[in-house]
Amino acid sequence: MTSQAHWLSKNLIIVSGKGGVGKTTLATAAARYLASQGKRTLLIHVLQLGEVEQKLEKLAPNLWNITLRASDCFREYIIMKLKLKTLYTAFLGNKMTQYLERAAPGVREIVLLGKVWFERENYDHVVVDMPSTGYALTMINTPFNFAALFPGGPIYHDSKDMIETFSNPRLTSFVVVSLAEEMPVQESVELAENLKGLMPANPAHLILNRLVRVRPEALTLHDTEWRKLTDPERTSPLWRGLDFLVHRQAKQNQLLDQLKDSWAPFAKDWLQVGEIPARDENQRSIAIAELIGASRAR
């Protein structure tokens, strides 16, 4: 794996996956790592639902963070494209743009994705913490729909440009985060297949989060005479803890084996982020950032 081909080397890094697999943690860790390497990095959070104030904040040297609000993105877009000044924007009170963004299908998705796409020029890297699989796919579908159905306006042209950027493996990487469990993996493969249908030239990368690793010396202990002596009823939590991890690891290895085939059309590299026993998200994110750095240097 050359570092050039690494998903981290792209200008636009789009992270999605099933709910609960660690998208936000991983996106944050990746952004943190890039910033620590001296790259100007923006971490963008896109919510499926809900409105929070859209405010750019600086998290660390070289690292900025923003959660998008569709009505703000929409207004910015209108002002930029139609060269409107404040006089006009009086009409575009928050309520009005919110209404329109809700009443006009696709507008929410296209302005959110558009904002992500525009920001790429202002940073070395833009890392996007996307909503989970279903809605992420809906969003990425939107420029394709606008480009096919409504020719003529700026949204049409920007949609075509967005598609070009997303399809270019030198500019954009799609990262699918998963756990090494059956359901999340199945959903990840589905997402990757759907993305490939839209952007055949730019297959997604897979990241497996929270892998289990049992020490070899613990494995050999698993079924010994000593166990029978000390835990005849197999009820001791100490032994059950070992059973649990051994079992988990066996299932996981089985799944990794199957993945070699089902993921073959997509992955050029993948990173296995192991079980990291960190108590808070920040600690965890730093630990993963270190891992990402190590994987890149490999």
Add this chain to the structure above:
Amino acid sequence: MPDNVKQLLDSNRVVVCCGSGGVGKTTTSAALAMRAAMEGKRAVVITIDPAKRLATSLGLKALSAKATDLTQNVNDVLAAQGEKPLTGRFFAVMPDTAQTFENFVRAMAGTNENLAKRVLRTSIYKIFAKEYSGTNEYMAMEKLYELYNEKDYDLVVLDTPPAANTRTFLEAPRLLADFFDDRIMKWIIAPGSKFLATGLRKLLEILEKLTGHGFVSDLIEFTTALFELRAQFMENLHTVGKLLHQDDVAFLMVTSPERLSKTDTQEFVGILDERGYRFWGFVVNRVLGRRLGLDAGAGVGAREVDKLEKELLANSGKRPADALKILRANFEQLVPTLEHELEAERFLATLSGRGGKVLLVPEQPTDVHSVSSLVQISRQLS
């Protein structure tokens, strides 16, 4: 411990399972319905899950939009385990979510097929997200209402659609109502006030400039047709809303220690309270401590591990020191997870002060995707 589950299943006719993605909501819902069937009830689970997880779990390719009697499938497994068959019956339903918005429009339009056609033939409909916020949730409520009123079941368990937040299900009707908001639609179709008309015309002009020709005229056509569905929608929403407020309807939150978000949980409980829904309690899935056989609330600090070690050695005079060290080191890998669980349990206990219950379900040895693992979980619910 008093049998919380029995109380839940005996004193309610509807159980609504809410929760964010990846917490085992579908599994819990199915296990609750199955448990009710074990206790002699006719129970049905409604699942709205594009990933068809429940179907897979039950060893089926797909579930139908009509209630399917799966009692025999469960009994086969019970028989293989040498257990008695269900005394009740177990059904499952999966409304068709492949084209939710289309179904939604068709359901609203009823016999007026022409109206449905008008909505669905616009280009704009094609970019209308299939999973438009709220339609899945709405379809779930409709199905619930239908099954409840068939009076054919003792218990209906609703597995709410996959969502980022626990409160999504509760917010969905409002989102859809907003979408059908009189004012926006009326403005678009025939703005009443001159001031608003001017504002809206400007806004639509802007939109036309951005999207090129076709989009805005399409939007007006789409909206006009949808507007005609509005009255039906509002009426249905009102009826379903009334059902959800009845005192034989219990809401519970499914979560897991790993995925538990304090804000999300507090918001959920707060919204239930504020809107007068009945909060029953929490189901906490994938509890590792339970799987390992640790007592509820037992600590996992060095002292407790020492004690576990002593218990273990009481059975054997020998003491292979390095083996013990390895075993202990292995267990210590799990300690942060176990500590996190304890904290989660403590947090939920503070929230369930007003009589809310907390059910803990052990982490399962395998991914849950077979009838026998569902049976296993049904039994473990306590």
